[in-house]
Amino acid sequence: MGEENGPAAVPLSHRVPDLGALELLLAVARLGSLGRAARARGISQPAASSRIRSMERQLGVALVERSPRGSRLTDAGALVTDWARRVVEAAEAFDAGAQALRGQRDSRLRVAASMTIAEYLLPGWLIALRAQRPGTAVSLLAGNSSVVAGRLLGGEADLGFVEGLEVPEGLDGTVIGHDRLVVVAAPSHPWARRRTELTAAELAGTPLILRERGSGTRQVLDAALARHGGLAEPLLELASTTAVKAAVVSEAAPSVLSELAVGEELTARRLVEVPVGDLRLARALRAVWPAGQRPVGPARELLGLTRATP
Amino acid sequence: MGEENGPAAVPLSHRVPDLGALELLLAVARLGSLGRAARARGISQPAASSRIRSMERQLGVALVERSPRGSRLTDAGALVTDWARRVVEAAEAFDAGAQALRGQRDSRLRVAASMTIAEYLLPGWLIALRAQRPGTAVSLLAGNSSVVAGRLLGGEADLGFVEGLEVPEGLDGTVIGHDRLVVVAAPSHPWARRRTELTAAELAGTPLILRERGSGTRQVLDAALARHGGLAEPLLELASTTAVKAAVVSEAAPSVLSELAVGEELTARRLVEVPVGDLRLARALRAVWPAGQRPVGPARELLGLTRATP
């Protein structure tokens, strides 16, 4: 630090237009005119005009082609708009999650969910639910299986989501998916080029980069490899999934992570999955509710949205 | 419109903290203190304090637990931080792409890429390149195969990326991955529950939701299904991939889209892939360069980052 580091020294937030500008750009792309976009976003036409223009100045690229009959995106503008869409989508997920987190006890739908589900899946469901039943107030509480069970049994939650091998006592549930743990390595790692499948024993014998002991992922891994000689001493123990991913890419050692956490890295090939022949590292993801009380109303609605794989 | 629509009427950008605030929150999570986070982001401690506080007010949730010896995230704060991380990551990709788009002709590395690659893959590569060789100025031009070839042969680009069946005349190249087209349906669609694989003929005979004629995806699909009776009249033709995805979810008709475009939807199970037995809808993604001139310097560097699947 303290070192002049080129343009990278300017923080991200000064180089990327703010969400309002990105949303406006999407509206222009969709509606084909600055004025219409302005109306759609509830601002005046000059405001939209100036905002787009200052975004173009900031990025140093012409985004829209203005004409007396409307505005079209330039080629560069189309590309920028696609990238902007991903930012806005992430912001929508943030918003959906945050709104549920704030949700009061008197919400119409009170959800209790495990961390993994709350983090990766729930925001998407909430967006879908909002599209389907706008105005449904949802509240979210995140915690482990016993916390979820407690809330449901105490009548403080309407629907729960847990990951694990069995349904907690006193609850009914249905499997809505699986959290598969996958062995991942950097594309440059030898394991990424193997022609034969990895064996569980090999995996157990290799020092990995892992979350610290106690994390859900780590526990599953420990248990699954117990019969294969037990997990070798980790090469590195880190506190967050993000840190683990970064280390895998750069440190050239493999790791085992939830498929949900590395989905994007896998499709972009920043990480590569290494198949393991004799090991299935999967936990069921379940929706749960108090035994005998099948969900009704909004809970039933949400449940329907999650039932991807019956 | 014109209708009071509850809290949803407030635009997203007023309900989601701006990027600066999200970055600051990540810094607090990482460093464990408002003051340190403030220094890391180059602002004063009171500014950080007030920013975090106003974010908590905006979200209606306590994010950090202050103590005289530092600040820890609350449970809700950890969740919010995870969601925030995804927004910031999308913004980083935006920034990397936009910066390359602005890049001048005298950049150290001039890249020409097809739309699909520029949209989905290049930003990630550029982030990795920046991590590995900070300060490398990159310029990006997006266009179809012949545009890319023209730039390379004219000496106006150092490295190209194209998708397609063959390497353009005058260029050498290497396959760096595959753009697989996948049949996708809403989880509620009958195809999502099939126990048998779809056949190409069935697919060809079913009205789909598609991009309009002329899009790259559409062309590949047309060609591949020609021998199976040709594509049925589409149920709906839409202008953007996003619109297609939305329609597939709600209209309950399937579509065929690039794996890159639906990766996230698949892992989150908002969409389900339907395997097709007798059809491989894959295009190679290739890095290309003028015949005989193997890339050197930054181009070689970038090429290394993309060689996920040799």
Next chain:
DNA sequence: TGAGGGCATAAGCTGGGGTTATGTGCAGGG
């Protein structure tokens, strides 16, 4: 040729986010 849609420019206001200066509370060492 006049009306209307679409974009740009100008002038003025407002508030969010920044700064410096200063206060409070707790821990640990001399």
Next chain:
DNA sequence: CCCTGCACATAACCCCAGCTTATGCCCTCA
């Protein structure tokens, strides 16, 4: 035991990004 250090909060002030209204120009079409 008190003093010093660190971390956070409060106060007072400043600035500019982004908004609004008013207006002008350009092009198209009836």
